[in-house]
Amino acid sequence: MASSASRTENTRPRRVSRFLTRARGVEAVAHGVAFLAASTIVAITALLVFELWINSALSRHKFGWDFLFTSTWDPISGQFGALPFIFGTVVTSALALLISVPLGVGAAIFLAELAPPKISDALTFCIELLAAVPSVIYGLIGIFVLIPALQTIVPPLKSVFGFLPIFSGPFYGVSIFSAGIVLAVMVVPFIISVSREILLAVPRDLREAALALGATRWESTWDVVVPFAKTGIVGSIFLSLARALGETMAVTMVIGNTPRIQASLLAPGYSIAAVIANEFREAAGDLYTSSLIELGLVLFALTIVINGAARLLILATTGKAAS
């Protein structure tokens, strides 16, 4: 009886305080779970760097920095140099940019400056779908459509430009050139959609001021709007460069997989991602595997640097437009 009385007396404050502690408990749990998820991402990334570093130790210790500057890739004698792959990766990506930058920036200018908003939105939607096409599909098109087409287009071109070292030698279809073209088509959507966003962020008054001073539409775009957005556009190009460097499947399917450095773009080559895709599974021996993992580490470092630069450049422009 007495206990029941004391319970009624204390019910309210005790219930409130119990509710409060429980709420605080739930609050702490919710916060904790979200924090844990965020920490997991940091942990996974740290683990990734750690695994790549540890598992490439054998190759790093054996070859040191020479790994990056020697071009013998001979699994049988145990000599591994990354230069042919670095060369192939860089040249294919550069070629891709050479084609995709004018195309992408041009299209971005059209979509941001000229096209009526409805048409621009519809076309941008198509461009974004193009970005969603899986890379293995680009590889498929590359093998069965692009390469046969190049085999008919290139020989006449060669008869004209064949004296240039970059167009010398026989052409088999699979080549650095083919890989560059496939990569160009793959990165164009990224250049377009990022550059378009950046151009749209350029303040309206700049265009109006230029037009009011008598500039033509093109002059206001090219001499006023584009210079204002230049840093950001360069950022979008870096972003695409990072994608092109790391692209695996489509390149593997058309580059020819030959670890040699040759002046001719029409010669087959090899890229970092492609050699990993082709040889990793079959690599016999720890040093071989370790060398391939070190190639992965090199590719990782390369894309991190390029991605970081891209992000800074894009931030610099969008920040400028906002201020």
Add this chain to the structure above:
Amino acid sequence: MTGTLSLRRKATNAIMLSATGVCTLLAVGFLFFILGYLLLQGGKDLSLDFFTKLPVPESETGGGMANALAGSAKVLLLATLLGVPIGFLAGVYLAEYGAVGFSSVVRFVTDLLNGVPSIVMGIFVYTLIVLRMKHFSAFAGGVALGIMMIPIALRSTEEFLRAVPDSLREGAMALGASKWKTVATVVIPAAVRGILSGMMLNLARVAGETAPLLFTALGNFYWSPGWNQPIATLPVMIYNYAISPYADQHRQAWAAGFVLLALVLVVNITARSIVASGLHKAR
């Protein structure tokens, strides 16, 4: 003098503006070319057998990719179960709880993870799981794709949560709701449409990934029960068949490419129209 100058300026204007239009047409043309070609080539080679039969040895013709379709579904399911919760919760953390210093670390690291080339992700999961378990498995493939899903899951969650007006949060808090209750019952439901479509785009993106599966899920000519065996997936199958010397396998690769592209594009279009209809409603 001024007459010729302005003529030149007018000509430059017209030529350059049309050139940008041509660039756009070319870029959009690529999409329609790829779509059209796959529709033609892949649609022609597609048959019921593709969906119901197992692959046959190279010396025979016919067969299908039923196991690869099931395999892709299985690997993607695991990837979603792993990548979406982590990315979603971390996104909630950044948008609603984050302490300034730690948040910028998480954002930086997420960008880093997003930039990891897919083949490097394959190596990572190989050393992490395949080496330790000593065999290729569906599990390893799912983990590789799951990790790849995290950055986009995080980014789309954070972005759409941030787009929820603060007045909603303040309203809920003023009514006495606690922080987590506000987030769970007011903020997240307000952003759910956007987050959902972000997750769909994310899934479509990894559905086409091949490189991370090459030495994690590997491949298989048969069914792969459980999580501990190598498993066939659609993108890896396309790759293996495309580089094979057999015409009948090329035919299958086109059919598989058609199915993969159709799935990816349907999910993309659906997800984007979900967002678009949401925006329309809000106006």
